[in-house]
Amino acid sequence: MRKDAQERRARLVAVAADMFEQQGYDVPLETVAESAGIGRGTLYRNFRDRSMLVLEVVRRRLDELIAQVDLISDDRAAFRSFLIRIGLLSALHASGLRSLEGDPSLKQEWQEFEIRARQLMALPLERARKAGIVRDDLSVDDIVRIAQMLQAVALDLPSEERDSVMSRAVQLLMEGIAKSEVSVR
Numbered sequence: 351m352r353k354d355a356q357e358r359r360a361r362l363v364a365v366a367a368d369m370f371e372q373q374g375y376d377v378p379l380e381t382v383a384e385s386a387g388i389g390r391g392t393l394y395r396n397f398r399d400r401s402m403l404v405l406e407v408v409r410r411r412l413d414e415l416i417a418q419v420d421l422i423s424d425d426r427a428a429f430r431s432f433l434i435r436i437g438l439l440s441a442l443h444a445s446g447l448r449s450l451e452g453d454p455s456l457k458q459e460w461q462e463f464e465i466r467a468r469q470l471m472a473l474p475l476e477r478a479r480k481a482g483i484v485r486d487d488l489s490v491d492d493i494v495r496i497a498q499m500l501q502a503v504a505l506d507l508p509s510e511e512r513d514s515v516m517s518r519a520v521q522l523l524m525e526g527i528a529k530s531e532v533s534v535r
Contacts, residue, residue, distance in 0.1 A: 359396050362386045367407045375404065375446040401456055404446040405463055411439050416470045425481035432474040433520045436493070437500025438512060444501055468494075484527055496523065 365386040369377045379400060383393040397403040415435045422428035450456055471493045478484045503519045504512050 358386075358388050358392060362388055362393060362396060363403070363406050363410055366403055367411060370404070370407060370446060371442045375400075375449065379403070401450050401453060402459070404443075404450060405456070405459055408439070408443050408447060409463065409466065411443065412467055412470055415439060416473060419474050425477060426483050429474055429478040429481075429483055430520055430524060432478075433496065433500065433523065434513075434516045436471070436497045437516055437520070438504055440497040440501035441504035441512075444505065488527060496527075499523075 366382045383390050419428050419432045468490050471490050504516050
């Protein structure tokens with residue numbers, strides 16, 4: 351792909367992500383294309399339909415999330431940031447992802463997305479495990495469940511409250527998943 355085409359595609363995905371997060375997944379694709387400064391033809395040359403654009407938006411956001419967490423040198427702060435961001439990502443993109451999950455025309459793309467998402471989520475989890483921050487039996491499946499719980503916390507919050515509420519929820523959560531010296535059963 352030519353450099354200018356790559357730049358247009360990246361701009362389109364960035365604009366779509368922002369618009370989906372601010373206005374929801376019902377925003378007309380023509381509006382997204384117009385806001386990105388591209389034509390409808392360019393939009394549909396890059397993405398055959400809304401579903402493919404949604405997948406790319408969430409892929410990019412997940413890649414960005416992991417890259418941001420990797421920049422944090424303190425392991426505990428990095429894992430905390432990861433949980434906050436995965437919860438917010440889950441909340442902001444829940445409706446878009448739900449619309450894709452059962453679509454038979456996206457079976458392969460959805461499977462590839464799930465594999466990639468699980469691989470990416472495993473990175474901060476393994477880092478936290480090696481640092482002794484979380485229980486040894488905490489799994490990627492558990493992280494998915496945690497993201498779903500955090501999604502519920504942030505789903506209907508006004509954007510100005512999301513960070514503080516999510517931070518508190520993650521603080522409470524981390525105290526519950528912390529590796530402890532004495533296990534009480």
